Amino acid sequence: MSAERIDGSVLVVNAGSSSLKYQVLDPTTEEVIADGLAEQIGEGSSRIKHRYRGHDVVVEGVLPDHEAAIATVLELFASDGVDIADSGLAAVGHRVVHGGRSFFAPTLIDETVRSEIERICPLAPLHNPANLVGIEAVTALLPDVPAVAVFDTAFFHDLPAAASTYALDAEVAQQYAIRRYGFHGTSHEYVSRKTAETLGRDYGELNQIVLHLGNGASMSAVACGRPIDTTMGMTPLEGLVMGTRTGDIDPGIVFQLARVAGMSIDDIDTLVNKRSGLKGLCGENDFRSVLERADAGDESARLAYDVYLHRLRRYIGAYMIELGGLDAIVFTAGVGENAAPVRADSLAGLENYGIEIDAERNAIRSSEPRVISTDASSITVLVVPTNEELAIARQ
Numbered sequence: 285m286s287a288e289r290i291d292g293s294v295l296v297v298n299a300g301s302s303s304l305k306y307q308v309l310d311p312t313t314e315e316v317i318a319d320g321l322a323e324q325i326g327e328g329s330s331r332i333k334h335r336y337r338g339h340d341v342v343v344e345g346v347l348p349d350h351e352a353a354i355a356t357v358l359e360l361f362a363s364d365g366v367d368i369a370d371s372g373l374a375a376v377g378h379r380v381v382h383g384g385r386s387f388f389a390p391t392l393i394d395e396t397v398r399s400e401i402e403r404i405c406p407l408a409p410l411h412n413p414a415n416l417v418g419i420e421a422v423t424a425l426l427p428d429v430p431a432v433a434v435f436d437t438a439f440f441h442d443l444p445a446a447a448s449t450y451a452l453d454a455e456v457a458q459q460y461a462i463r464r465y466g467f468h469g470t471s472h473e474y475v476s477r478k479t480a481e482t483l484g485r486d487y488g489e490l491n492q493i494v495l496h497l498g499n500g501a502s503m504s505a506v507a508c509g510r511p512i513d514t515t516m517g518m519t520p521l522e523g524l525v526m527g528t529r530t531g532d533i534d535p536g537i538v539f540q541l542a543r544v545a546g547m548s549i550d551d552i553d554t555l556v557n558k559r560s561g562l563k564g565l566c567g568e569n570d571f572r573s574v575l576e577r578a579d580a581g582d583e584s585a586r587l588a589y590d591v592y593l594h595r596l597r598r599y600i601g602a603y604m605i606e607l608g609g610l611d612a613i614v615f616t617a618g619v620g621e622n623a624a625p626v627r628a629d630s631l632a633g634l635e636n637y638g639i640e641i642d643a644e645r646n647a648i649r650s651s652e653p654r655v656i657s658t659d660a661s662s663i664t665v666l667v668v669p670t671n672e673e674l675a676i677a678r679q
Contacts, residue, residue, distance in 0.1 A: 288364075288365045288366050288371065289371055289372045290308060290310075290317055290366065290371045290372055290373060291371075291372030291374075292310060292311075292312070292372065292374050293308050293309060293310050293311075293317055293371075293372070293373055293374060294308070294309060294310075294311055294373070294374055294375050294376070294377050294676075294677040295307075295308050295368070295373055295375075295376045295377070295422075295426075295429075296308075296309065296376075296377045296378075296379070296673045296676045296677055297376060297377070297378050297379070297418050297419075297422055298378075298379040298418075298672075298673075299350060299378075299379075299414050299415055299417055299418025299419075299421075300411075300414050301410070301413070301414040302323070302324055302325045302326055302327060303321065303322060303323050303324075303325060304321070304322040304325065304350055304353050304354070304357075304418060304421075305320075305321050305322075306318075306319065306320055306321075306322075306357060307319040307320075307673040307677075308368075308373075309673060309674060309677050310677075311674065311677040311678045314674060316673075317336070317337060318334070318335060318336040318337070318361070318364075319335050319673075320332060320333055320334040320335060320357065320360075321333050322347060322353040322356070322357065324347075325347045325348075325349065325350055325352075325353050326347070326348060326349060328346070329344065329345070329346065330344070330345060330346055330347035330353070331343070331344050332347075332353070332356055332357065332360070334357065334360045336360070336361070336364040336366070337364075339364070341360060341363075343356065343360065349417075349421070350417045350418055350420075350421035351420075351421040351424055351425065353421070354421045354422055354424075354425050355425060358425060368426070369425075369426050369428070369429065373426075373429050374430075375429060375430045375431065375432055376422055376426060376429055376430070376431045376432070377390075377432050377434055377676040377677055377679070378393070378415065378418060378419050378422070378431060378432065378433050378434065379415065379434060379436065379470070379672070379676060380401060380412065380415045380416075380419075380433045380434065380435050380436070381408045381411035381412055381415060381435075381436045381437075381467060381520070382404055382407045382408035382411065382412050382435070382436065382437055382465065382467075383404075383433075383435030383436075383437045383438055383441075383465075384400075384404035384407055384437075384461055384465075385461055385463075386400050386404065387400070387401075387433065387435045387437075387438070388435065388437070388438045388441035388442075389438060390432050390433070390434050390438075390679040391432065391433045391435075392430060392431070392432055393419060393423070393431040393432065393433050397433065398416065398419065398420070401415070401416055401419070401433065402416055404461075407461065407465070407518065407519065408519060408520070409553075410520075410557060411520070419431060419433070432679075434470060434675075434676045434679050435469070436467045436468060436469050436470060437465040437466055437467060437469055438469050438470075439466070439469030439470065439472055439473040439511055440464070440465060440466030440467075440469050440472075440504075440511050440514050442510070442511075443464060443466065443511060443512065443513065443514070444512055444513075447464060447512060447513045447514075448463050448464040448465075449463060449464070450462060450463065450464070450517075450518075462518055463518060464514070464516075464517045464518065464522075465516075465517070465518055466502070466504070466511070466514035466516050466517075467500075467502060467514075467516045467520045468496045468500070468502045468516070468617075469511075470672045470675045470676060470679075471496050471616065471617065471670040471672050471675070472494050472496060472502070472504045472506070472511065472514070473675065474670060474671060474672065474674070474675040475494050475496070475614055475616045475668045475670050476490075476492050476494050476504075476506045476509075476614070478653060478668050479492055479494075479612055479614050479653070479666055479668050480509075482653040482655075482666065482668065483612065483664065483666075485611070487509045488508050488509045489508060490506075490508065490509070490611045490612060491505075491506070491507050491508065491607045491608075491609055491610050491611050491612075492505075492506045492610075492611060492612045492613070492614055493505055493506075493600060493603045493604070493607070493610065493612070493613045493614070494506060494614045494616065495596070495600075495613070495614065495615050495616065495620050495630075496616050496617045496620065496670065497524075497615065497616070497617050497618070497619035497620035497623075497626065498527075498617035498618040498619055498620070499526060499527035499528070499569060499618070500520055500526050500527070500529070501515075501523070501524040501525070501526045501527075501531075501617075501619070502514060502515050502516045502520075502523055502524060503515045503523065503524060503596075503599050503600075503603065505603040505606050505607050507607055512606060512607070513603060513606055515531075515599055521556060521557060523595075523599070524592075524595050524596060524599065525561055525562065525591055525592045525595045526561045526562070527561050527562055527563060527569035527570075527571075528557065528558050528559065528560060528561045528562070528563045528564070528569050529556065529557055529558075529560060529561045530556045530560040530561060530564070531561070531595060532595070533556070538552055541555070562574055562588045562592065565584060565587060565588035565591060566582070566584040566585045566587070566588040567584070568585065568588075571618070571619045571623055571626075572623075573585075574588055574589055575589065575623065575625060592626075593626070593629050593630055596626075596630045597630055600613070600630065600631070604637070610638075610663050611663065611664065612663065612664045612665070612666060613631065613639065613663060613664075613665045613666070614665075614666045614667075614668050615627050615665075615666070615667050615668075616667070616668050616669065616670040617670055620667070621667055621669050621670075622649070624646050624647055627641065627646055627656065627665070627667070628641050628643070628646055631665065637663070638661060638662030638663045639657070639661060639662075639663045639665065640657055640658045640660060640661040641656060641657055641658070641661075641665060642656060642657060642658045645657075645658075650667075651669055652669070653666060653667070653668040653669065654666065654667050
């Protein structure tokens with residue numbers, strides 16, 4: 285029996301520090317052929333959830349590194365009757381979080397590109413090293429399949445100078461590549477384009493605010509198809525309150541913690557990236573649990589939710605002014621797509637600005653793009669599920 289062919293499909297890889305998410309899909313038909321997630325790589329026990337054409341398999345064991353995880357995934361494909369290295373795979377698309385000043389378009393990966401991604405790792409120390417490990421692991425096992433890097437920062441590369449420039453000493457900023465880069469760009473671009481398609485409007489004529497709300501969260505202002513601002517900055521730490529990240533804080537807090545609390549830079553890095561946000565405020569970064577506890581009268585969860593909403597609403601107002609006219613507000617990602625109270629509360633009381641949520645529409649759960657504003661609302665509010673894997677495959 286000959287091995288199954290998947291000609292023209294793309295393997296999309298998103299490597300984290302201890303995880304590896306993957307998907308094989310046809311970028312033309314949008315068919316998802318396979319997908320999976322390897323978790324707890326490098327830990328005492330690991331797990332891979334693998335699905336091929338609707339058939340699910342869970343494998344538990346020890347995955348010492350990402351190359352071992354990829355090798356196990358290839359074995360799972362082989363058990364499905366697919367020799368992934370000789371199946372007609374068109375390319376491997378790798379999500380890379382930070383492109384720095386060097387990368388702002390899909391880029392064929394070679395040794396020079398790998399070296400440059402490694403050089404800019406200090407700009408995204410929690411993400412780029414893991415992305416690089418994924419690239420190296422896949423390349424070692426699939427050396428003959430072209431590998432392409434798609435960068436989270438690319439969509440925001442051409443932000444207006446007023447939005448991308450920090451009021452820092454210009455020579456220092458230039459020397460150390462300090463500017464607003466923005467993140468989740470693949471999602472923001474996909475969702476903003478999908479919004480225009482959903483509304484039957486020209487992408488180049490729509491002014492939108494896109495809210496990508498997940499454990500990591502960001503917002504963008506997109507004017508006539510061009511991003512003019514975004515909440516994340518030089519790193520994914522700036523902006524909205526997130527699951528474990530502070531979002532915007534006074535930089536003086538860092539000096540206070542170093543001088544008075546005696547904390548090291550690494551201690552502070554861990555604090556603001558992994559022990560803050562919703563988790564820091566109420567001990568919980570699963571948004572469903574935060575909502576349940578807040579509704580049950582838990583004061584710390586209620587405060588965490590209120591702080592989260594306060595930041596959302598502040599940026600919504602700022603972006604409405606920046607855009608000078610608004611056609612759509614769009615919610616996406618895990619919280620944005622599934623937490624109806626967040627959508628309702630973040631836009632509550634804005635009827636005088638032409639924003640009116642329909643409670644029944646907002647309560648509907650669906651995997652399809654949908655309008656949740658009333659027919660009378662002059663600004664259309666939508667939920668548009670993101671699909672970063674499809675966007676990467678297309679690019």
